Amino acid sequence: MTRRDISGILLLDKPFGMTSNQALQKAKRLYASPKSGHTGTLDPLATGMLPICMGEATKFTSVLLKASKAYDAVIKLGYQSTTGDAEGDIKKLFDVASTQLSMQDCKSVLRQFVGKIVQTPPMYSALKHQGKPLYVYARKGAAIERKPREVTIYDLQIKSLSGNELTVSAQCGTGTYIRVLAEDIGRALGCGSAYLKSLRRLCVGNFHLNQAKTLEVLKKMNEMERDHCLLPVDSILSDIPSVSLDKAEAQAILFGRVVRRNNDESRIDHTRQENIVRLYYQKFFLGLGEILADRSIKSKRLLSDGYIISQNHNLLS
Incomplete structure (x- = not known):
């Protein structure tokens, strides 16, 4: 092909x-x-x-x-998995059906996981150790020390509770392991542990x-x-503010020169702490620029000249 x-x-x-x-x-x-x-x-x-x-x-x-991410997750309470999910070796720890676990119990426990929490990344993960993913070591039975790290759970809601299966929706920041969250929820509910039975990602950014x-x-x-x-x-950059350039400014940016805006403040929001902006010429996206201390603009990450020429023949002429 x-x-x-x-x-x-x-x-x-x-x-x-x-x-x-x-x-x-x-x-x-x-x-x-x-x-x-x-x-x-x-x-x-x-x-x-x-x-x-x-x-x-x-x-x-x-x-x-x-970017933040949102999930629907089904958590199997009272069981432990070697991988934290349904792919591992699973053993029963606790008979959840014999307890009086209620929706209110679950809601109360879930609230303690909202905000900044600490997780230890699982061995069955793609995190690298000496150039190899951790799951490579895990499959050989080796355990590598992992440093706990802070992650953010923006929202965590119970959707249903049926027997020993708890279904939740979660909105979280980067680096969050839902498998680890499932295990921690199981322990917090007094079920010994839990594993992630299924997971569906609903949103990315x-x-x-x-x-x-x-x-x-x-x-x-x-x-x-x-x-x-x-x-x-x-479309991947929609949260970043934009700046429109005229042809001379766009050409200067593409040729690696710094652009001074002649005190034109109308097109840049200087109230933002971030100094990265999207750059456009006649609504055509050029790439990312950086606002300098003197409020001039330099290129940060641009589209290739070849791509720009193929999409906008006159810009570089």
């Missing part, structure tokens, strides 16, 4: 039983994209939102890696699952239909 020069964001609804990299490779082949990457790994048993950046969009993947497409749907589309599913490169 001939490789295509294509850029954009694909919102993929990852299926059950497939690694994030396997899903990425299948999407990459569908689009014949030579350069692609996913943002935020989902375990094989997890489904849902997996943003995939193609072409020029791969330059901005770090923005989504840091401002991207919602109702915008996503499955691989099966994408396979049935023709090339033009699939291309229409790609969001613009700058």
Whole structure:
């Protein structure tokens, strides 16, 4: 298949039983994209939102890696899994059915996990130790010391309680392990532990699952239909303020020069603490710029000259 020069964001609804990299490779082949990457790994048993950046969009993947995420999770109470989820070896610790565990009990316990909490990353994770993911060591029976770290749970709500299965919705910051959260909730409820039976990611940043497409749907589309599913490169950066440049300013930025705005304050919000802005010429996205102390602008991360020329022939002439 001939490789295509294509850029954009694909919102993929990852299926059950497939690694994030396997899903990425299948999407990459569908689009014949030579350069692609996913943002935020989902375990094989997890489904849902997996943003995939193609072409020029791969330059901005770090923005989504840091974005908040929302999940629906089913937690099996009273059991312990070697992996923290349904893929591990599971043993029963506690007969939840014989207790009087109530919705109110669960709501009360869940409240203590909202805010900044400390988690120890699990051994079955993609975190690196001496260049290798921790799960490589875990599969060999080795245990590596992991430092606890602070994560943020913005919201945690109980959706249902049926026997020993607790279904919750969670909105959390980057670096949160829902498997670890499930275990901690099980212990806090007096059930010994718990494991994550299923997980579905609903949101990443401002991207919602109702915008996503499955691989099966994408396979049935023709090339033009699939291309229409790609969001613009700058959609990944919607929370960053924007600045419009005239042609001379845009050319200066693209040639690596600092742009001074001649005291024109109307297009920059200097009340923000952040100094990064999106740069545009006639609504065409150029990349990211940085506001300097004297309020001039320099380039931070730009689209390639080749891509800009292909999309806007007159800008660099």
